[in-house]
Amino acid sequence: MIGNIEWTFDMRIVVWNEFVHEQTVDSVKAVYPQGIHVTIAEALRELLPDASVDVATLHDPEHGLDEARLDQTDVLFWWGHAAHDRVEDRVVDRVHRKVLEGMGLVVLHSGHLSKIFRRLMGTTCMLRWRDSGERERLWIVDPSHPIVSGFDDEYLDIPSEEMYGEHFDIPAPDELFLVSWFSGGEVFRSGCTFRRGKGKVVYFRPGHETFPTYHLPQVQQILANAARWAMPSGSKYVGEGRHIIEPLER
Amino acid sequence: MIGNIEWTFDMRIVVWNEFVHEQTVDSVKAVYPQGIHVTIAEALRELLPDASVDVATLHDPEHGLDEARLDQTDVLFWWGHAAHDRVEDRVVDRVHRKVLEGMGLVVLHSGHLSKIFRRLMGTTCMLRWRDSGERERLWIVDPSHPIVSGFDDEYLDIPSEEMYGEHFDIPAPDELFLVSWFSGGEVFRSGCTFRRGKGKVVYFRPGHETFPTYHLPQVQQILANAARWAMPSGSKYVGEGRHIIEPLER
């Protein structure tokens, strides 16, 4: 429960995970015994000591994303893969509305095919993939970007990951900050930002469930930076439309 | 019918209109006796002599946009206002898919709230408005853009139009080529382009049904240029996703 004490935190984060593979596949359970969401939440709590970090899954009532919870959420992380279709449309509607009203959203890895990401993008969000555990190097193509703050090196290395390759069918991102190289021959736009309504959206590619990607310190740093970047900002929301009667006096 | 002779045309255009106001409101009928779609189609035929230009409306079977017709369409124009909700979802699905596969789409005026535009944008597409017939001046903010080819002046003037004002809740356009000034005090991003999948999307603001906007030569020139710009181009479509088995030999 974050209700009574929400005023004491600078950031209120919820990490959402479908939490399916970790309960059904032994090799995944071995990597993320309590679920991907718990691993990510623990990392964020350590890196963002002023933040309140909560978790939610598909299996909670309203998938843990009822109106009251979202009213108390600044940034929502989203991991899904096997159960995109089991996410209720009314929950997707709600999350979509909250993003347009200013809630940050960080979509991870196979979340590229989630209902919420596809609705925000307006495209298929399809891509090429190969799950053979290969080397990924994520090059920083915008060293000025706040999401890569704190990196000494020009890239992030992940020893073994699923490959995602272009063409990634998304609108041209507003900002592109990471491009992946895979040893098998592909490239991918792995760190992207999008503005939708008043909400800031981040897509970050790595994180296949069979690899310990979210245990890597560099990856955790990206996630913490992404949360900071996606925090609500700006003016009063004005997306509701308005019939204006009076012209301005000149 | 465009079937048998499609190979003789360089461009195959369909102008879609809900065609409601022109049949029910006398003041609109006076301006567009045969419908907005017919006025636009006639202008395009004159300005694009190599193009095949056809029309379709809400009242045709499948709204005139069945699979066979869309297979023969390079660029689709869209005007709607009163009847957005009467457009069948299966037709919207089909148009959406065709845009992602490469069909150009030119969305006009109140089409900003059409199902197809909102689905492609992922936002509310809401805005401010005032229908008091005021002066609009559309300034060219990207004089290099092909859609403003042929203009001697730095702006387009429309003596009397409905006002649309910011904030217009769309993703940041890939290209912004026109910004409107309204005498009543507002501005608006009136000429925008977006890429979605392989399709090129244009939004062009003017064209309220009670004003003779689509009879203006400068406006017709913009529509013809937009059709040319939105023509399919590029490589084979690759948005379908693909499981890749073999890595590249190094």
Add this chain to the structure above:
Amino acid sequence: MIGNIEWTFDMRIVVWNEFVHEQTVDSVKAVYPQGIHVTIAEALRELLPDASVDVATLHDPEHGLDEARLDQTDVLFWWGHAAHDRVEDRVVDRVHRKVLEGMGLVVLHSGHLSKIFRRLMGTTCMLRWRDSGERERLWIVDPSHPIVSGFDDEYLDIPSEEMYGEHFDIPAPDELFLVSWFSGGEVFRSGCTFRRGKGKVVYFRPGHETFPTYHLPQVQQILANAARWAMPSGSKYVGEGRHIIEPLER
């Protein structure tokens, strides 16, 4: 001197002004008796209590922008008009290099024709203008943007200003957050951001020397937000180029 105590401040700002009109034109002196730079610096000190805010002018040795000073500067504000040509090229070279290395730069009003802005843009940066003291309304076209944080309304109003009109010959900005309406019939992209190297660049239009624009609280809020937004961020700078000998082991 900010040297010994720089470690106690979160932000180190320098406000640069050519400081010519205020010493030579009575009507300008009446509005900014100590110079535009002092008015801006005082506002920033009040709105950003953690910041160190210093000033510099054309008339200081090295225009007040020697290597040591710039090494201690996070964000530089720039106002110039009559004396662009009197800014030494070696100083422009130095500021240019510092921006590419990560220093933020906020270019104000007639600074659009400064050597530093034109060098960063690569274009003429020319525009239309009319100095007849007319009403300007700046519409927020990206309500999510941090630079418009804290605004309740959908626009900023300035009762009397010089007009700047399109076409403004700049590269398409990375982000467009304000568009001006002028009562005389023009529009202008008045709030723009650009990334150049590791540096973040803001252009903010208002601020003709004969009007008390920088005394307005809303304008001061934009300047403070712009300073925050332009703070250095990101990874280690890598713009220096590098000959790489060894390929990666696959």
Add this chain to the structure above:
Amino acid sequence: MIGNIEWTFDMRIVVWNEFVHEQTVDSVKAVYPQGIHVTIAEALRELLPDASVDVATLHDPEHGLDEARLDQTDVLFWWGHAAHDRVEDRVVDRVHRKVLEGMGLVVLHSGHLSKIFRRLMGTTCMLRWRDSGERERLWIVDPSHPIVSGFDDEYLDIPSEEMYGEHFDIPAPDELFLVSWFSGGEVFRSGCTFRRGKGKVVYFRPGHETFPTYHLPQVQQILANAARWAMPSGSKYVGEGRHIIEPLER
């Protein structure tokens, strides 16, 4: 001489090459006996039968780029490497002005450090490199883009090339259509477009002088498409600035 007959051609292209390596290094002469410019010009003549294609080099008077020649040029290709500093500033000034006035510019490979490209970008344009002849695969990341028209596959392959790696210090391109994968572990934004003034600028990475890259049909197709895309378009040029006296009657 293209003077008397310029009116008979749809496109007037000039391919500029410093033409140094091909006269001094045997291994380069073996690949491009008449110079890189001649190989490119021949390919463009074949693929663009309606175009007039001319060549120019560093060694011509005014480097072959006098005012009269540029007045007759729609699109200029630029290849340089060893002699960037020997290009006269007055010629760079002229080419810069012509680009801002609408002439297309296609910058190839090591032209990233040419005076003209750096001036248009406003950044260092530095990058990482390794000249060990490795495999490059250029992935199409925007399959809708006209410059990749005619490609059946999702990538272009080059068996042996010099590596260029990120970070490439350019402003974020307006459009990114190709990203390279190199077998040695790097990625690169290899196909980029930029608008500057009224001119369209393309950067295309491949083409080290020791490899037969410009003899490859796929590469030649990209060059021809780039020429078509960079053709002047749009409204009358308005970048010259203008003092406007009269406000608009409302």
